[in-house]
Amino acid sequence: MDAAGSPAKDASRALLAGFSLEMTGKDIPGLDDAAALLPPGTRVNVTFLGNEDLEMRLAAARAVQAHGLVPVPHISARRLASHDALEEFLARLQEAGLSEHVFVVGGDPATPEGPYASSLDVIRTGILGDYGVREVNIAGYPEGHPDIPEAELWAALEHKTAALAEQGLASVIITQFAFDLDAVLAWIAQVRQRGIRSLIRVGTPGPAGIKRLLAFASRFGIGANAMIVRKYGFSLTNLMGTAGPEKFVAELGRRLATDPAAGEVALHFYTFGGLPATAEWVRSHGGEGS
Numbered sequence: 001m002d003a004a005g006s007p008a009k010d011a012s013r014a015l016l017a018g019f020s021l022e023m024t025g026k027d028i029p030g031l032d033d034a035a036a037l038l039p040p041g042t043r044v045n046v047t048f049l050g051n052e053d054l055e056m057r058l059a060a061a062r063a064v065q066a067h068g069l070v071p072v073p074h075i076s077a078r079r080l081a082s083h084d085a086l087e088e089f090l091a092r093l094q095e096a097g098l099s100e101h102v103f104v105v106g107g108d109p110a111t112p113e114g115p116y117a118s119s120l121d122v123i124r125t126g127i128l129g130d131y132g133v134r135e136v137n138i139a140g141y142p143e144g145h146p147d148i149p150e151a152e153l154w155a156a157l158e159h160k161t162a163a164l165a166e167q168g169l170a171s172v173i174i175t176q177f178a179f180d181l182d183a184v185l186a187w188i189a190q191v192r193q194r195g196i197r198s199l200i201r202v203g204t205p206g207p208a209g210i211k212r213l214l215a216f217a218s219r220f221g222i223g224a225n226a227m228i229v230r231k232y233g234f235s236l237t238n239l240m241g242t243a244g245p246e247k248f249v250a251e252l253g254r255r256l257a258t259d260p261a262a263g264e265v266a267l268h269f270y271t272f273g274g275l276p277a278t279a280e281w282v283r284s285h286g287g288e289g290s
């Protein structure tokens with residue numbers, strides 16, 4: 001590990017300022033345990049999984065707010081059964097003061113459950129601002145997506161950022177997690193070349209069991225070959241171990257420090273190993289929250 005005050009540690013520290021992280025609707029106990037470790041105002045995304053319902057999602061967002069943190073509720077376009085379901089969720093968020101920031105994503109179902117096939121469809125309803133939304137977070141894919149062609153992903157990113165700007169809404173890009181830093185940096189460069197200047201939050205797994213990380217990587221179509229994961233800091237022959245993002249974050253910080261064209265970049269932690277473990281990891285590596 002790098003000594004305190006070393007260039008690597010300083011680069012991690014700079015990158016960790018303004019980090020955000022993610023919880024599932026079920027993870028209120030984990031949030032309660034982690035909250036004291038998180039800087040006030042830290043953004044906490046609340047997932048929109050198929051095995052959660054409206055009340056669970058709202059309860060989690062309220063719990064985030066009650067801890068002095070900022071909820072970023074997810075809205076999954078393909079999981080919305082109707083236009084009413086979208087309006088009901090937004091209205092419930094707004095009445096509880098939880099609607100300022102949202103993450104709008106397409107959703108994993110191969111067939112939409114209602115009228116929205118993509119996050120752009122939800123954005124194009126034009127109603128987000130009516131419910132107090134000020135900032136819309138959208139997804140980015142440094143390694144592509146297993147079911148969506150590359151050109152379609154780029155077109156979607158451009159159309160979404162343009163539509164949000166037209167509506168006077170801020171946009172932030174949160175990337176799918178990745179172990180391959182070169183892919184992440186090359187993708188950031190492409191985003192900027194396309195003239196998109198939004199803050200990019202690089203999706204980063206919190207410390208977690210290697211088996212668990214690999215299972216999630218395989219489920220979401222994320223590259224994890226032997227060379228990439230060795231560089232990241234774990235070995236495929238020791239699946240019982242735990243892997244943290246220390247090398248990934250330090251190296252990303254170092255490379256961004258000499259790359260002004262990358263623009264504004266922060267980190268977003270996927271807490272596969274639990275919210276408290278991620279909060280402790282960030283704290284011990286110098287994070288200051290968003």
Ligand SMILES: NC(=O)C1=CN([C@@H]2O[C@H](COP(=O)(O)OP(=O)(O)OC[C@H]3O[C@@H](n4cnc5c(N)ncnc54)[C@H](O)[C@@H]3O)[C@@H](O)[C@H]2O)C=CC1
Nearest residue numbers: 104105106107108109110117118119120139147148156176
């Ligand atoms: N990055 C993340 O943290 C998360 C990603 N996802 C998944 O990533 C995928 C894309 O979401 P966005 O980036 O918001 O794309 P998007 O909603 O902007 O859509 C981009 C293009 O891909 C198509 N598309 C969307 N979802 C699809 C799917 N499941 N299968 C096939 N085509 C699809 C759309 O029709 C559109 O043409 C979805 O499957 C989404 O559920 C889901 C939850 C979290």
Ligand SMILES: Nc1nc(=O)c2c([nH]1)NC[C@@H]1CN(c3ccc(C(=O)N[C@@H](CCC(=O)O)C(=O)O)cc3)CN21
Nearest residue numbers: 022024026047049051107108176177219220270271272
């Ligand atoms: N394409 C795609 N779909 C997603 O749903 C998704 C991504 N990508 N990228 C990463 C984030 C993180 N995601 C998740 C999803 C589930 C849990 C989770 O803890 N789920 C279970 C436990 C299941 C298990 O242990 O395998 C749960 O209790 O719901 C965590 C993060 C969802 N996300």
